[in-house]
Amino acid sequence: MSTNVKVQVVRYKRHRRIGDPTSPEVYLLKRKPGSTRTHTIDDLAKEMEAKGTLTVGDVKHTMHELIEHLRQKLIEGDKVKIPGLGTFHTTFRTEPAEEEKECTVRSIRRVNVRFMVDNNLRLMNNATATTRGPNNVTFELCTETATRGSDNSGAGDGDNGGSGDDDEGILD
Secondary structure (H helix, E strand, O other): OOOOOOEEEEEEEEEOEOOOOOOOEEEEEEEOOOOOOOOOHHHHHHHHHHHOOOOHHHHHHHHHHHHHHHHHHHHOOOOEEEOOOEEEEEEEEEOOOOOHHHOOHHHEEEEEEEEEEOHHHOOEEOOOOOOOOOOEEOEEEOOHHHHHHHOOOOOOOOOOOOOOOOOOOEOO
16 A cells, blocks of 8 residues: 555535534535545456456455355344454334334334444544554645636535535534
8 A cells, every 4th residue: 555645635614513504614524526436346356466366357256255145144134244344234224113013124114234344444544643554544635726626516515514424413
């Protein structure tokens, strides 16, 4: 991993309490729109082939099998811990019922896959970290003029709520 790569961020303004126009406005940071790349299994397999002894086909097959077995264990209601990465598990949301007999499995409205990061993978802001390590992320604040020419998504709009990656609701 290269240490000179910087994650680009921009400032945006919103109300402290989302949806409450009387709450004070605050500035927050979000990823610069358009600065994130999406990597596929093919991309990762090519990188892994270049660094190891496995072929692209071997890596892709192994990753597809991992995904299939991960999905099966989650369907069975189990957790899957991948050391150095984290733990996958399922949660669900139910509709509240007034009476016990109304509370059935048909009350389940949404099933979610959750991920809890392993402590070895937790990332740190390099600007505030007391020690330097491989999990430190370096952020770069982009200037407003640089983002206006390349992005028309309204990064500075106070009412858009940002990208959805930050904490929603109350900021305290």
